[in-house]
Amino acid sequence: KLEGRTALVTGSTSGIGLAIALGFAESGAKVMLNGFGKPEEIAAARAKVGAAMGVAESPYSPADMSKPEEIRAMVAACEAELGACDILVNNAGIQFVSPVEEFPDDKFDRIIAINFVSNFHAIKAALPGMKARGFGRIVNVASAHGLVASPFKTAYVAAKHAVVGLTKSVALEIARSPVTCNAICPGFVRTPLAEAQVKPLAEKHGVSEDKALTDYLLDRQPTKRWVEVEEVAEMALYLCGPNSGSVNGTALSIDGGWTAQ
């Protein structure tokens, strides 16, 4: 399905990004990874995605998504090492939960920079090559929190709404080019980022972690189960495949019905 394509997936050493990178590689694409982690975790991710590509380890960029110059260098490295950047998945993200009056300034700025502004810099750097080569797919991993809000997540909700807005505006600009730009809006997905929120909720409400998950974290996710990373990867694969050229500027939900309410 992605035979001959090259892809850059940010934040792909873990969670959703790693599943997307693996899904792309298994579908025939050459993939560059990016993200933080312990050296052995990064090596394991590179080996896993590399095996699907038929090489010992996949290419990798250590770029920090809060640094525009590193984002530009990452896109340039993808074009140099893989020959192109046909597919860009803006996925890197962090979370921080706090009442707005106590929200640390530096944490707020960092979430806006990594979860939102990085998407602008990566798109700006990758788009000229996509247009010149006559094919491009931009997928921004937003969130259900790009469409609706929750309390105590001001930075995250603002950043993800901004990602959806950026997606729509870019999509309109490039509508007559062979490039598309879409957002994916997952509900709660079983990853380290989301699982880390269960224990504090259990402690706060004095209940078991199972109860904290269904009654508090997944209170608005009607399926009452995690979305799985493979399900999100499949949606990204569709958006980058051969029959999705008319899907442009959308924010596709994969949230167990959360935003249907």
Ligand code: NAD
């Ligand atoms: P995760 O913590 O498993 O992975 C996040 C990835 O981003 C990691 O590879 C990490 O190293 C990388 N990263 C963090 N800061 C970075 C930086 N400054 N520069 C480069 N890479 C950086 O989280 P995840 O749940 O897989 O989240 C991936 C994306 O999906 C995020 O944008 C998140 O907001 C979004 N999302 C997650 C959920 C969920 O429930 N897990 C739901 C909706 C949206």
